[in-house]
Amino acid sequence: DTGVSQDPRHKITKRGQNVTFRCDPISEHNRLYWYRQTLGQGPEFLTYFQNEAQLEKSRLLSDRFSAERPKGSFSTLEIQRTEQGDSAMYLCASSVLGSEQFFGPGTRLTVL
């Protein structure tokens, strides 16, 4: 299967801990997106990469959040000093210009 993969699928952490998620996009896709989804809501845009360049960040992305895509392939999203409000599904998607976005299965984060 050559779809978008995310790791881990589930993460439970205690408030104040740091967590890091990984996304592996479809190999020929140069665009990568992170979204956050809470129960009963649609996904909310967090940030976007074109190749290795982070070109857009939502105001939702506080300074505790950082994302990287060091070689224009996989991406990581780190949340420092997690808070209970960070509990959500974190979705990664990839695309090529002018086409639909392909989503991964998501990482469900629970902050206790």
Add this chain to the structure above:
Amino acid sequence: SQKIEQNSEALNIQEGKTATLTCNYTNYSPAYLQWYRQDPGRGPVFLLLIRENEKEKRKERLKVTFDTTLKQSLFHITASQPADSATYLCALLMNTGFQKLVFGTGTRLLVSP
């Protein structure tokens, strides 16, 4: 303020009937409108894309209409099946240079045998 509205109540229909889902938006000027399907615990899956200069798009049992004057899209599933039960998300694709998707809250469809 900017809003994308989808019916938050679940839509219950009988197998074989046509399901019609609505997406209304305000204060957006999207380049495209997309519909995604999402099953519980999974990421959204792309279904259809319609451009601002297109009125209607079809794919198998799916049909999407897009009225930029009314700022509304209708999503139809004909001959619905229990396997069509899922949440359907409307998403606007902004012409901002990097194709940011803005999602509605989704409508849950339940198709009964």
